[in-house]
Amino acid sequence: MGPSTENLKKNILIVLVGPTAVGKTELSIRLAQHLQTVIISADSRQFYREMNIGTAKPTPAEMQGVTHYFIDSHAITQEYNAGAYEQDVLALLDTLFEEHRCVILTGGSGLYVRAITDGMDEMPEVPAHIREELNQQKQVHGLAPLLQQLQQLDPVYYNQVDRANSQRVIRALEVSLATGQPYSAFRTKQPVDRPFKILKIGLTRERAELYHRIDTRVDHMLAAGLLQEVEQLKPYQGHNALQTVGYQEIFSYLNGEYDWEEAIRLLKRNSRRYAKRQLTWFTKNNDYTWFHPQAWDAILAYIEQELNG
Template sequence: MGPTAVGKTALAIEVAEYFQTEILSADSRQFYRELEIGTAKPNAQELSRVSHHFINSHSIHDSYDVGKFEKDALRLIEQLHRQHDVLVLVGGSGLFVNAVCHGLDEFPEVPGEVRQKLNDELEENGLSPLVEELKRTDPEYAAVVDLHNPQRVIRALEVIRVSGRPFSHFRKNQNKKHRPFCVHKIGLHMEREKLYERIDARMDAMIEQGLFEEAEKLLALEHLNALQTVGYQEIFPYLKGEYSREEAIRLLKRNSRRYAKRQLTWFRRDSEVQWFKPDSAEEVVSYLKEQLKLSETEC
């Protein structure tokens, strides 16, 4: 796990090759086959080196969420463990990683009218007032959630309005579900300035590969949840004439950096994560070999 552009794909492939195993993606944007350029999926050469699961597995028209992913991933893990003692889960979507490793938190039920009222407010006033409400009522969650994703913001606010408690109160994983496997967590990090340079360079490469053209083909579908994400939300207003291409590029880079910062904030809350530099494949493999020896008696 780790922030966008840090090098998760490359290291995960090296680890998977060493253990002669397969990779499960926990990147909530790479599921969708229509989102090719803007989601930084493994390329064809990388996909040919190791079997990957949950890459291009769904359409943006599918209704797919973290609860469904948890069930699908656990079912697949059970199958793959018949051939492999070790599997590699890789991704930057902390909620999806947690769902596989520990299960989802229990949240209060939300009446339909509360959700509808929030959606009405979104349609009438836009996302900004809802984001400000979330920052005011739950700054802890606002620091880690994708504030450009209306579904995530509304989900948090509906729980807050119903319960009177911060959404983060229900996200403590205090009752972790039993899993029939051991989990060893590897986090990747690098100096912030270098990471931001990599993010900017990746965005330049995506634009050169045709990110704007890809977004234009998807403009009529911008309301779909799969497109409520950094990499597309900054381009759609440009395509509708709301600001310049230069401004769209500036926002793409700025929001990608902000997304990386939220990812790091999320993962650093987890005391189980062991942190490595992305070019530390040998160190990571050595660490995992030691952990696997311990797992033989502890799991």
């Protein structure tokens, strides 16, 4: 038997994932410098130029001269989804792999990472008014009635979905309502074969350490002017990217739903819960190899073994 097609793939996409505040940005930049390569962001909120503080977007100084793609690539007024991201990143990788043996993809948006590693299922187009109506319903009545509706329309997906993730719930509902078929019917989960090798690395820390970093990050965001950033984004409150931790809590404060102390408490609590959900998502996909972000030698040895193998 000849060598497997996997071994003939000379280019490597290093996929670096982990929960919010674990240290992905810092490590990916250090790795990119060491490997003389570039970074593609898989953080679905860092695409938007208007969202900086609440997304913990790396500043030009933090980037240390490393080229980053899909940061500030879109305006908040543009609709962008994981299917379009898949096509755009694959086209970009074709070009990048002409110059670089390996490229780093990093971020915490599980669906966008999976779009690149496994491919997206073909999803039907959904009229914008359906999504707007569902987001409106959520703002007025909360998520509970939408969950109830999803349970009726698609019990299969209802049992799989992270029920605290309003974006996923609304996505499933809009497809079910637009097509008259359950969302789960469109999810075939057939991984695609990519023309490059994929090396999956997960970053994690002790829970207490991670939670402390999350609380500290929230304090830094608030000091950097998160409130002012969210105030400026108020006209776009219904946008999908803003239905997320760090923005929702401040909108609720601005809408008079609770006071500032409660907004901060919820912001920290919801960020911790989000980190927990991210870890669940990535550990379910069991082909990640996990490291502490400071285990530089071990991470590097693992990558170099692949590069030289």
